[in-house]
Amino acid sequence: MNKGRVTVIDIARAAGVSKSTVSLVLQASPLVNEATRAKVNATIRELGYVYNRGAANLRQSASSRIIGIIVNDLTNSFFAELAVGMDMVMQSAGYVQFLSNSAESVDRQREVIASMREHGIAGLIFSPARGTEAADLKPLVASGIPVVAVVRNVVGAKVSTLFSDNYAGAKDAVRHLIALGHRRIAFLGGISNTTVFTERVQGWREALAEGGxxxxxxxxxxxxxxxxxxxxxxxxxxxxxxxxxxxxxFNDAAAFGVCDGLRAAGKEPGRDFGVVGFDDVIEAETAVPALTTVSVDPQGMGRRAAQLLLKQINAGRVEPEAIVSSVRLVVRQSCGAGSNDKTRRISA
Amino acid sequence: MNKGRVTVIDIARAAGVSKSTVSLVLQASPLVNEATRAKVNATIRELGYVYNRGAANLRQSASSRIIGIIVNDLTNSFFAELAVGMDMVMQSAGYVQFLSNSAESVDRQREVIASMREHGIAGLIFSPARGTEAADLKPLVASGIPVVAVVRNVVGAKVSTLFSDNYAGAKDAVRHLIALGHRRIAFLGGISNTTVFTERVQGWREALAEGGxxxxxxxxxxxxxxxxxxxxxxxxxxxxxxxxxxxxxFNDAAAFGVCDGLRAAGKEPGRDFGVVGFDDVIEAETAVPALTTVSVDPQGMGRRAAQLLLKQINAGRVEPEAIVSSVRLVVRQSCGAGSNDKTRRISA
DNA sequence: GCAGTTAATTGGATCGTTCCAATTTTGTCA
DNA sequence: TGACAAAATTGGAACGATCCAATTAACTGC
Incomplete structure (x- = not known):
């Protein structure tokens, strides 16, 4: 109770052992006798001791158990779910995460990365803000901290990547529309000079070519x-x-907008016009009409990204790896494939 | 280049000054000469030094610049926006945040709080998981760390709170429906034994009584x-x-479901049935029909919560404070008030 | 040119932990 | 009981910064 904070030394004094012994107890070392361990643990509880990870970290040359996560738009439920997926595996691996929202600003992103570096993160997962350059990551990568870029890529950066298979997903979706008899199929929404956009358009283009x-x-x-x-x-x-x-x-958000626009023009999505989205956000299933979409399973992607990062942290040696996450078309009502009586609804 | 990490001592040696001087430069102290400052800064850049906040923090008795944020459901866009609001002010105040998703689990929440405490957070903002007890926060509060509970409350806990005015919002909404001529007005959705639910139902009840x-x-x-x-x-x-x-x-998510259910039953929301939501999430504005709802401005609430916490951190002395955030009814189409030609749409 | 200030700089000591080598205690066996 | 090994414990030196008191350098004015 000296200065408000209880330290190992206070515990040692109170339990009648040395601080080294207390330290060993804290790390659950097998070197310490059962009786002393019990006594020390009792004292710890009694005095309300809280472990100071910062101090421990200072001494330990090993990296901290803090990882950084930056997403470009947390209000987009795709990224929110991505973050939740990461949170899940990081939590259970005993890591704690700095999560920030770059709000698509490279300056903000740069600041956040700098701050995270000062706090000694063990690794970083991020969906790059538009305009991110390899130079923004240079110092981080140079210091040997593993970095995983998700969803979008950073040209020229030596980091691991985890993207969904935009090309194959788009191709499958368009094939499906062709099979339903459509001959004039548009590609709507999205920002043109992005990799994701280019890949999806490419899939659209090739599926059309394939169908003549x-x-x-x-x-x-x-x-x-x-x-x-x-x-x-x-x-x-x-x-x-x-x-x-x-x-x-381009994505589910745009697809919902397309449905709204169709209704405003007096057309019913699904019946008068086939609509397919991309992402499979949670609302896609419960919307009316339920959205046919390419499922990329954002939570699963978040989990995979986290696992990839953990693997690299544990491996020590950082070997950039590129993973393409497979996708699958989920057929619901909005494309016009499901007949009316097939309408399924979840009501609990 | 000794052990991979550059320290103040390395900088001192390279710049030909003492480590104390380097430290003063780092803290932008006016005590140091302009010329030496420039030289030290140049060396810092040259050697690629990164500040070790953990080490600094150990010596400084003052609290860290890390704050904890826990939300109960990040996939709900209301909470995602709340988090983004907090992120904004924390960022610009030079704080960095541990953000976690309790996924409505008190156990998870407890673990996260413990972990955050070990990392030495300066404060905590959280939306309590259902079932949170005052005892869960006891140690944190006892150690003098300011805590702000948002959206939901924890009975018996001596923490600051920031809620929206559920009672007044619900009352206004129902008054509006009564003014539109409705005589049988339901309260739909939500989980019954929660404070938020009780308060909103209370507002509904009193508005009805007021209207006879x-x-x-x-x-x-x-x-x-x-x-x-x-x-x-x-x-x-x-x-x-x-x-x-x-x-x-109960909230906008439920309101969207109500619209879906109405359509499934052959009724058009707005025209055949008045629907009012609560929260005003982003989709409320662009949905068809646009949702009439009680706006609680989640981002604004997040910002206010962050400001409240910062105020308490700076004040040193923690004086629990209860803030009720005012709300306002945003009339759009789903209640049937806007005539068809008034339909407004945002298309950029 | 020298006392008296003010401006710059500096070497420990310190924060709370872990690590290491050294020491003490306990146990085993002839 | 003494010798030796194994088990348990321990003090001091780190980690990378800050802080404080003390020192040195640079200015004043007369």
Whole structure:
């Protein structure tokens, strides 16, 4: 009770042993006698001692058990679920996480990384803000701290990556629409000069080619990756001389916007126009009509990213690794495949 | 380059000064000469020194610049936005945050709090998991660390609180529905034995009384605070002998579910049935029909909570404070108030 | 040029832990 | 009982910063 804080020395004094013994007890060392261990543990509880990880960390040359997570937009439920997935495995591995939202600002991201470095993180998982350069990660990587980039990539950076298979997912989705008889299929929403966008459009393009259809550039309408962007995209699509009858949307948010826009134009999504999303956020299942979408399982991706990082931390030697997470098409109502009586609903 | 890590001593040696001087430069002390400051800073950059906050913290009796945040459900966009609001002010105040998701588990929450304590957080903001007891916070509070509970409260705990005005919000919403001519107004969704639920139902009850209407218990249908819960609630409500013509929903998620359920029953929300939500999550504005809801501004609440905590950290002396955040009814289409031609849409 | 200030700088001691080598205690066996 | 090994315990030196008192350097004014 000297200065408010109880230390190992206080415990040692009270239990009548040396601080070294207390330390051994704290680390559950087999070297210490059962009786003394019990006595020390009792004293610890009695005095309300709290372990000071900062001090311990200072002495131990090994890295801390803190990892950094930065996402570019936590209000987007895709990234929120990604973060939750990471949280799960980090928690149970005994790690604690600095989580920050870069809000798509590279400056903010830079500051956060610097701050995390000063706090001695053992590793970093992040979805790069748009415009992130390899140089932003250089010092971190140089100091041997493992870094995993998820969802988006950073060209030229020697970091591990974990992306979903955008190309295959888009291809599958478009194939499905073709099988349903559609001949004019648009690609709606998203921001054009991003890797994710390019990959998904590429999948769309190849599926059309495969089906003997022409991939007209006018059918690719880039706006933003949001609900509002979806509304804007479908509005423009419907004004085309030969409007599409179905669309693969950049992501689920845009797909919901497309549904809204269709209704505003007097068309019912699913019945009058086939809509397919990308991501499979939780709302996709309960929306009306339920959204047909390419499931990337954000929580699962978060878990995998966390496992990858932990593996690298434990391995010591950092060997960048690139993982492509497979995806699968989940067929629900919005593409027009499910007949009305098939409508399934979860009500508990 | 001795052991991979550059310390103040390395800098001192390289710059030809003492470690004390380097330390003073790091803290931007006015005591040091401009020329030496420049030289030291140059060396710092040259050797790629990174400040070790852990070590500094050990010596400084003052508290760290780490704060803990725990939310009960990050996948719920209300809490995600709350976290983003906190992140904003914490970032700019130079704090870094441990953010965890308790996933509504008190055990998990307890572990996280213990871990945060060992890492020496300066304060904690959390939305208590259901079932949290005052005892769970006792040690934290006893050690003088400021704690702010948001959204939900913990009975008996001597912590600061920040809630939205559930009572007034619900009352306003129901008054509005009464003004629109509704006479049978239900309360749908939510989990019954929670404070938030009780307060909102109370507001509903009193507004009805004020309007000379009877608050029948059969019109309160508790399920869960999710979209699925909303679907279930409206299904049951429509089976009542005298079904309601409008409803105040526990939150926006439930309100969206109610809209889904109405459509499934062949009724159009807004036109055939008045729906009002609670929270004003981002999707409320862009949904079709746009949701009339009680805006609690989650990001703003997060910011206020963070400011409250910072105030308490700086004050030193912890004086629990209870803040009720005011709310306002945002009238959109789902209550049937806006005529069709008033339909506003955001498309950029 | 020297006393008296003020401005800069500096060497320990210290924070709370872990690690190491050394020491003490206990146990075993001839 | 003494010799030797094994088990348990311990004091001091780190880790990388800050703080304090003390020292040195640089200015004043007369």
């Amino acid at each position: 259809l022409e991939a007209q550039n006018s059918l690719v309408i880039a706006t933003t990756a949001s609900r509002a962007g979806g509304v804007a995209a479908i509005e423009r699509a419907l004004l085309l001389p030969e409007p599409p009858t179905a669309a693969l949307c | 209407l009877e608050a029948q218990n059969s019109l309160v249908i508790a399920t869960t605070a999710s979209r699925a819960g909303g679907v279930a609630a409206i299904e049951r409500a429509l089976l009542l002998p005298e079904p309601p013509t409008a409803a105040l929903c």
